[in-house]
Amino acid sequence: MEFTSDLKQLISVPQNVAICSHRNPDGDAIGSSLAMQHYLEQYGHTVHVLFPSEYPEEFEVLPGATDILIWDIHTEECKHVLHKKNLFIFLDFNAYNRIDKMGDFIRPLPGKRIMIDHHLYPEPIADHMFSEPEASSTCELIYRFISGLGDSMKISPAIGKCLYTGIVTDTGSFRHATNPQIFRIVADLVERGLDDTSVQDMIFNSQKEKNLRLLGHCLSNRMEYWPEYRTAMIWLSKKDYEQFNIQRGDTEGIVNYLLSIREVKLAVFIHNQPSIVKLSMRSKGDLDVQAICRKHFNGGGHKNASGAYSHDSLKATIEKFKALLPEYKTELLR
Numbered sequence: 001m002e003f004t005s006d007l008k009q010l011i012s013v014p015q016n017v018a019i020c021s022h023r024n025p026d027g028d029a030i031g032s033s034l035a036m037q038h039y040l041e042q043y044g045h046t047v048h049v050l051f052p053s054e055y056p057e058e059f060e061v062l063p064g065a066t067d068i069l070i071w072d073i074h075t076e077e078c079k080h081v082l083h084k085k086n087l088f089i090f091l092d093f094n095a096y097n098r099i100d101k102m103g104d105f106i107r108p109l110p111g112k113r114i115m116i117d118h119h120l121y122p123e124p125i126a127d128h129m130f131s132e133p134e135a136s137s138t139c140e141l142i143y144r145f146i147s148g149l150g151d152s153m154k155i156s157p158a159i160g161k162c163l164y165t166g167i168v169t170d171t172g173s174f175r176h177a178t179n180p181q182i183f184r185i186v187a188d189l190v191e192r193g194l195d196d197t198s199v200q201d202m203i204f205n206s207q208k209e210k211n212l213r214l215l216g217h218c219l220s221n222r223m224e225y226w227p228e229y230r231t232a233m234i235w236l237s238k239k240d241y242e243q244f245n246i247q248r249g250d251t252e253g254i255v256n257y258l259l260s261i262r263e264v265k266l267a268v269f270i271h272n273q274p275s276i277v278k279l280s281m282r283s284k285g286d287l288d289v290q291a292i293c294r295k296h297f298n299g300g301g302h303k304n305a306s307g308a309y310s311h312d313s314l315k316a317t318i319e320k321f322k323a324l325l326p327e328y329k330t331e332l333l334r
């Protein structure tokens with residue numbers, strides 16, 4: 001990371017800052033946003049964190065989480081707050097369309113912009129762009145941003161907790177997208193007072209009973225496996241959504257269970273939302289699901305974890321997915 005004097009000036013002189021992250025914020029979005037907030041507040045900045053939509057309930061114990069403004073819920077307050085900002089920091093996304101209507105609102109506003117992100121194909125949406133698709137998480141980049149500015153001593157236990165949340169969630173507990181640096185970073189966070197066990201409990205031991213029952217239903221009744229293509233699928237219908245009273249976030253992580261089958265290389269979770277059908281794909285090794293999502297289902301993300309959608313019916317989407325498998329047979333069996 002390289003820091004211009006203009007950027008150093010922006011950080012060290014108090015500004016009125018909006019930190020924004022993407023729709024359906026995950027652990028990395030919320031962790032990086034709150035860590036950045038706690039860092040900037042030490043310089044006397046006035047900071048608000050704004051998300052287009054709600055974050056999963058388990059993250060509400062992170063320091064500062066309950067003060068986050070949600071565009072879908074507090075639209076007028078968000079507009080009021082955003083009008084006063086002179087610095088916008090975009091974290092864990094790299095195109096205005098990832099923040100929907102909030103993006104349309106921010107785009108014409110004056111003020112400087114900083115982007116820190118690890119997704120592919122960034123759009124030129126900021127004056128200062130830190131785009132590193134090789135990074136494990138935006139939280140890793142925030143750590144490097146703070147320490148690169150010579151402020152390691154400002155990394156408090158609270159900041160450590162937020163950063164560790166994003167690192168653990170985006171690497172699937174250090175199972176993918178890792179690098180040597182990430183282990184050093186975590187060691188440093190622990191030395192700076194991070195209570196890592198409490199983060200693990202927050203993420204992994206905070207399930208509701210109904211979610212465990214839903215998982216059981218998915219694995220028993222909604223799973224298909226095609227060993228000839230080393231591919232497995234779980235699907236959920238609108239009826240399933242009603243029967244299990246599925247809310248936002250309840251299906252998070254279900255797709256990963258498919259990868260726990262030794263032979264599986266490609267995993268897909270296909271579920272029926274009110275107006276569209278959504279697909280979440282995961283892969284092992286070199287299989288690039290980002291390319292599959294992009295080419296066939298208007299989606300994208302990362303090589304081993306991507307999302308997409310379809311305007312076809314659930315049944316037609318499943319059929320389309322199945323029909324694609326022969327095209328990727330060589331890669332799947334490699």
Ligand SMILES: [Mn+2]
Pocket residue numbers: 028029092118137138170
């Ligand atoms: Mn991320």
